[in-house]
Amino acid sequence: MTYVLFTLSVLLVMGFVGFSSKPSPIYGGLALIVSGVVGCMIILNYGGAYLGLVMFLIYLGGMMVVFGYTAAMAIEEYPETWGSGFEVFGCFLVGLMMEVGLVLWVLEFDEVVVVVSLNDMGNWVVFEGEGLELVRGDSIGAGALYDYGRWLVVVAGWTLFVGVYIVIEITRGN
């Protein structure tokens, strides 16, 4: 299917419109999770298997769970969904219409040319040493964080530590 990547990006925009039209935060979190899944599939289609897995595990499995718990704390009794009231539904509809207009514009003015596109990061085959080895480009690149970017690791680790301390100080209250 030639258009699978474009369809996934259209679904991504629709998911983003879904939580940007500000329903109740529980439904916004649901739309964000769906958008995260679609975004992970876009990254997978471009050949970045490691980064797609990182997004699933760390982003959806870590941060969205925290968001879900916090939204459950700050929720009201009758959460409004996309179908209740004209504001949320109107914003959602305007966003969808805009995206449909973009799809029609792309399909009409951009001609469909099937190009052999090497947009895959791909595997790097190593011929040196005993036998044949295989190296994934994206995971090796992320591992270079600890080699070329060792000062960045120190700064990021210190930032995380200070962030935890700041969170403790804020939630301690007065």
Place this chain on the structure above:
Amino acid sequence: MTPTYINIILAFTISLLGILIYRSHLIASLLCLEGIIISLFIITALIASNAHSPLINIIPIIILVFAACEAAVGLALLISISNTYGLDHINNLSLLQC
């Protein structure tokens, strides 16, 4: 620019509008902030794959690290507001203190 890039930058812009225009809940703006982080992650991951350069893959990982920090601080502020006022409605925020 390929249509996929156009759609992802459009997603970023829609989330940006979602942060700047708020309705009643503060956590909805934090959700749109998470949407911005997701779109930045996707764009940098695609640039890394398209340019066939493995070293660019560092940038999405670092984006996730600092996004976790800012989400944690934003949620801590939300919790302290919710502890003071009961709900996180924005029209509760009249004083310059939590």
